[in-house]
Amino acid sequence: MEENLNVLDSILTFVYLIASVTFIIGLKMLSHPESARRGNLIAAGGMTLAIFGTIFLYQNPLNNFERERLHNLPLIFTALVVGTIIGVLTARRVKMTAMPEMVSLFNGMGGACAALISILEFNHYLKSHFIQE
The missing domain is CATH 1.10.287 (Helix Hairpins)
Known part of the structure; x- marks a missing residue:
């Protein structure tokens, strides 16, 4: 094993x-x-x-x-598909003059996702390592 x-x-x-x-x-x-x-x-x-x-x-x-x-593979794949569709549609519709704004929006969304994931993982870590039942 x-x-x-x-x-x-x-x-x-x-x-x-x-x-x-x-x-x-x-x-x-x-x-x-x-x-x-x-x-x-x-x-x-x-x-x-x-x-x-x-x-x-x-x-x-x-x-x-x-x-x-x-766990939650259906949720993971659903989020990947939805995010891909939104990203592709947005990237194809934006004009080249608005590209810097779109890139900053995508970077901001990535940062927001990283912040939310870190909060969830921190709570998971606290529950699994410090709470004694």
Whole structure:
């Protein structure tokens, strides 16, 4: 059992490494107008790889011997689909002159999501580590 967990951890680490490299290459390609579109697709592919690697390979350690997989997969996939649809529709409708505002809006939404997730995880951590029943 422990060997299988170590193999999954190693595979997930390798997936993260590949995703990081593709993300860095994609960002580097954004510096030239002729390669920017391809760089954006490469970076998006790396991010997709990291997301699906996390969803399907990550296991939360409960203790030294047990782990649990992610819960609420239908909710996760619904949020991914809804966010993708909103992002694609918004990106296609915005004019190039309004692109900086759209990018700042997307960055702000990402920051807001990170803040909400950190609050939820902090509460989860407090409940699981400090509350004794």
